[in-house]
Amino acid sequence: MRRLRFAVLVALALASAFCRQDMQDQPKYKNLRGSAFFDDKRSARPVVEDTVARGSLWQDDRFTTGKADGKLVAALPVPLTRELLERGRDRYGIYCTPCHGLTGNGMGMVVQRGFRQPPSFEIDRLREVPVGYFFDVMSHGFGAMPDYAAQIPTADRWAIAAYLRALQLSQRTTIADVPASARPALESPDAPAKAAPLPVDVDDWRRAVDEGPTEPPEREH
Amino acid sequence: MAQIFHRSTNTLSRVSVFGAVFFIAFLLWLFDAVNRSPYITQQGIARVQPVQFSHQHHVGAIGIDCRYCHTSVEKAAFANIPPTKTCMNCHAQIWNQSPELEPVRESWRTGRSIEWVKVYDLPDYVYFNHSIHVAKGVGCETCHGRIDRMPLVSQHPSLEMSWCLDCHRAPEKYIRPREDVFTMGYVPAGRQEEIGEKLKAEYHIRPTRELTDCWTCHR
Numbered sequence: 355m356r357r358l359r360f361a362v363l364v365a366l367a368l369a370s371a372f373c374r375q376d377m378q379d380q381p382k383y384k385n386l387r388g389s390a391f392f393d394d395k396r397s398a399r400p401v402v403e404d405t406v407a408r409g410s411l412w413q414d415d416r417f418t419t420g421k422a423d424g425k426l427v428a429a430l431p432v433p434l435t436r437e438l439l440e441r442g443r444d445r446y447g448i449y450c451t452p453c454h455g456l457t458g459n460g461m462g463m464v465v466q467r468g469f470r471q472p473p474s475f476e477i478d479r480l481r482e483v484p485v486g487y488f489f490d491v492m493s494h495g496f497g498a499m500p501d502y503a504a505q506i507p508t509a510d511r512w513a514i515a516a517y518l519r520a521l522q523l524s525q526r527t528t529i530a531d532v533p534a535s536a537r538p539a540l541e542s543p544d545a546p547a548k549a550a551p552l553p554v555d556v557d558d559w560r561r562a563v564d565e566g567p568t569e570p571p572e573r574e575h
Numbered sequence: 576m577a578q579i580f581h582r583s584t585n586t587l588s589r590v591s592v593f594g595a596v597f598f599i600a601f602l603l604w605l606f607d608a609v610n611r612s613p614y615i616t617q618q619g620i621a622r623v624q625p626v627q628f629s630h631q632h633h634v635g636a637i638g639i640d641c642r643y644c645h646t647s648v649e650k651a652a653f654a655n656i657p658p659t660k661t662c663m664n665c666h667a668q669i670w671n672q673s674p675e676l677e678p679v680r681e682s683w684r685t686g687r688s689i690e691w692v693k694v695y696d697l698p699d700y701v702y703f704n705h706s707i708h709v710a711k712g713v714g715c716e717t718c719h720g721r722i723d724r725m726p727l728v729s730q731h732p733s734l735e736m737s738w739c740l741d742c743h744r745a746p747e748k749y750i751r752p753r754e755d756v757f758t759m760g761y762v763p764a765g766r767q768e769e770i771g772e773k774l775k776a777e778y779h780i781r782p783t784r785e786l787t788d789c790w791t792c793h794r
Contacts, residue, residue: 377700378698378700380699380700382699384653385653385655388690395687447640448640449643452637452638452639452643463638464665464669467637467669468669469665470668498668500660500663500664504658504660504661505646505661
């Protein structure tokens, strides 16, 4: 009798090792897991109307809408720093290059596969728009361009807007605009493309973003 | 009375007592082998998806960054699967008649979700977090393989506990510079041991003791 019981226990233990137990698939929601409770089968619920999610309270209209008194802002609502521009460059590379291309000329890969070609960021019309315009296009889309409000958080959209100004500047920059101290790094044949120093100094950009430039900044050497 | 068994059965029974040890060992081995086989772990098996979404096209050929779609991978535990809107960014205009994309357009029209089949699926009692791995220089490629060559995603590692631990015991063998976390086909610029040790110090990777504590992953 004992032995039989033991054999049964061993058999059960072995058999249970093959089972997937309850702890494997617990009755709880993990991200994007389907739901049998809600009609639309989503466990991720949309924000309830007339409520504000934690951390997304609109405190500064200039920051969240890019507008002040109904007009697009001409100055950045966030402090312009080197980190902001680098963040902008990084985000631009992720979200905008598929269509606008690395230099902003509008010849990204998706455009080469048949998407409508956007204008180059270098054209005068876009050089003259206030910086809030870029933010607005990203937040609401423009013509054939989709909006990026869901993919890019507000602060990152400002970083991209700041970087677009820099990108515009860089397209009309000559070697003479580069501070003498930074030139050797650019001219050496093995200057790594990624780590190359930003070609113009941050103060120029700061001015450019605040004032909305039409000319590349003057430099004396 | 004549003997029922021939003398030779004596040897036979001795051999089978001896052989039983091997037989049981074989059964145990078989059990372990099945348990670790792709049949159980699902390693390397591509799932059938509602849309034939190809990373090979989108990442390999067009060069879209992972974060364009997997938006939260840098800042959250969950990497995020893109909503239909993300596909429509491009497919409202291009390939907008393709029958392959009909489920996407239908989802866009009706507001119903596309039901992707989960490929990487840890048991619910395991805690995993993408953001820490991305921040400390573990590449997508290290865990997910050459996604840019996969027409359909299949699971690259076994996802067994030993796989996680192999790295948590010696992260210097795998980590890469942060700029290269999203790069596919990364080749270390030098000897991995040296680079790994340097980065380990630079990124302040915690000691093995802490990374292999049970509560790191079971909490």
